[in-house]
Amino acid sequence: MKIPVVRDILEANERIAAENRRIFNENRVFVLNLMSAPGAGKTSLLERTVDTLNGEMQIGIIEGDIQSSIDAARLSKKGVATVQINTDGACHLDGNMIRGAFSHLDLKSLDLLIVENVGNLVCPAEFVMGEDHKVMILSVSEGDDKPLKYPLMFRESSVLLINKIDLLPYVDCSINKIKESSLKINPDLTIFEISCKTQEGLIGWYQWLRDMVRTSS
Amino acid sequence: MHELSITQGLLQIVLEEARKHSISKVRLVKLRIGELTAVEPSSLTFCFELLTKDTPADGAGLEIDVVPIKLKCLNCWEFFETRDASFVCPACSSFNTELITGRELYVEQIEGD
Numbered sequence: 317m318k319i320p321v322v323r324d325i326l327e328a329n330e331r332i333a334a335e336n337r338r339i340f341n342e343n344r345v346f347v348l349n350l351m352s353a354p355g356a357g358k359t360s361l362l363e364r365t366v367d368t369l370n371g372e373m374q375i376g377i378i379e380g381d382i383q384s385s386i387d388a389a390r391l392s393k394k395g396v397a398t399v400q401i402n403t404d405g406a407c408h409l410d411g412n413m414i415r416g417a418f419s420h421l422d423l424k425s426l427d428l429l430i431v432e433n434v435g436n437l438v439c440p441a442e443f444v445m446g447e448d449h450k451v452m453i454l455s456v457s458e459g460d461d462k463p464l465k466y467p468l469m470f471r472e473s474s475v476l477l478i479n480k481i482d483l484l485p486y487v488d489c490s491i492n493k494i495k496e497s498s499l500k501i502n503p504d505l506t507i508f509e510i511s512c513k514t515q516e517g518l519i520g521w522y523q524w525l526r527d528m529v530r531t532s533s
Numbered sequence: 534m535h536e537l538s539i540t541q542g543l544l545q546i547v548l549e550e551a552r553k554h555s556i557s558k559v560r561l562v563k564l565r566i567g568e569l570t571a572v573e574p575s576s577l578t579f580c581f582e583l584l585t586k587d588t589p590a591d592g593a594g595l596e597i598d599v600v601p602i603k604l605k606c607l608n609c610w611e612f613f614e615t616r617d618a619s620f621v622c623p624a625c626s627s628f629n630t631e632l633i634t635g636r637e638l639y640v641e642q643i644e645g646d
């Protein structure tokens with residue numbers, strides 16, 4: 317017997333993500349899913365962002381990590397509401413894990429919720445969690461061939477932050493090549509060149525966040 | 534390995550459909566997977582064999598139809614397949630294109646008795 321099915325394999329996650337999304341909207345909190353390869357600078361970006369914006373808006377953080385809680389400790393030290401998710405080996409966060417985490421946050425009081433995904437340039441891009449936008453970081457030390465090799469995350473993201481530009485003199489990486497190949501995959505991508513170390517270029521990112529939070533609340 | 538969680542979703546659908554249609558032994562599962570998904574067919578097959586053990590889908594074959602990334606140019610209406618991860622129209626160089634296929638990730642059919 318042959319049974320035609322045509323069902324999305326990710327339907328269960330998508331259903332939960334849609335429900336999360338409804339709850340985020342109801343509470344008027346703007347939600348970002350922050351993704352990158354391990355060590356590209358997600359936690360460093362969050363530290364800088366919290367230092368700069370925490371006075372003018374209420375920020376919450378969800379930290380996804382395979383095992384440790386080092387990143388969550390780095391952020392809660394800054395006095396922002398931080399929830400840790402240990403994925404227990406999973407290489408990505410999904411809608412269900414986010415749901416479990418945000419129940420520990422007072423969503424009503426938040427303007428901005430940033431979720432630091434597990435460090436991985438492939439898998440997280442496949443799983444929605446109810447976010448408003450996906451934001452990705454590529455650091456110059458990873459090389460300029462990454463958009464070509466891993467197009468999905470570039471396609472799905474709204475913002476690309478090219479980080480560690482302070483290292484450009486020491487690495488073989490062309491920013492123009494990254495920008496050119498990323499835009500061929502996703503012409504709507506907003507790109508910022510930044511260094512979380514020297515803080516160069518971060519002003520544009522802060523302004524993007526301010527504009528987004530303002531229009532969503 | 535995210536193929537594991539993807540396979541859990543897949544197995545749930547297969548078992549639900551089998552039950553709904555009174556299939557006690559699933560023989561074949563057909564999938565369509567776009568090239569722009571983060572799914573590696575060989576790891577998916579591996580996980581499928583692992584997770585179906587002792588279920589009605591134990592030993593079922595997995596047939597994966599890989600769907601290429603195809604786009605439509607909204608400027609000149611050219612249809613094209615991507616090369617080297619470029620989503621730009623090869624005919625008129627426009628960036629204004631729409632993805633037609635490549636993001637599929639679904640169960641198309643199951644067979645059994």
Ligand SMILES: Nc1nc2c(ncn2[C@@H]2O[C@H](COP(=O)(O)OP(=O)(O)OP(=O)(O)O)[C@@H](O)[C@H]2O)c(=O)[nH]1
Pocket residue numbers: 352353354355356357358359360361387434435436479480481482483510511512513514
């Ligand atoms: N030179 C330089 N180093 C940076 C910059 N941003 C981050 N780093 C360093 O890169 C390393 C990794 O940074 P993290 O912020 O922990 O990266 P992450 O993406 O959160 O890493 P995981 O959570 O492990 O995936 C740290 O040693 C940072 O100090 C930068 O702009 N320039």
Ligand SMILES: [Mg+2]
Pocket residue numbers: 358359360387432
């Ligand atoms: Mg981190």
Ligand SMILES: [Zn+2]
Pocket residue numbers: 606607608609610611622623624625626627
């Ligand atoms: Zn064209």
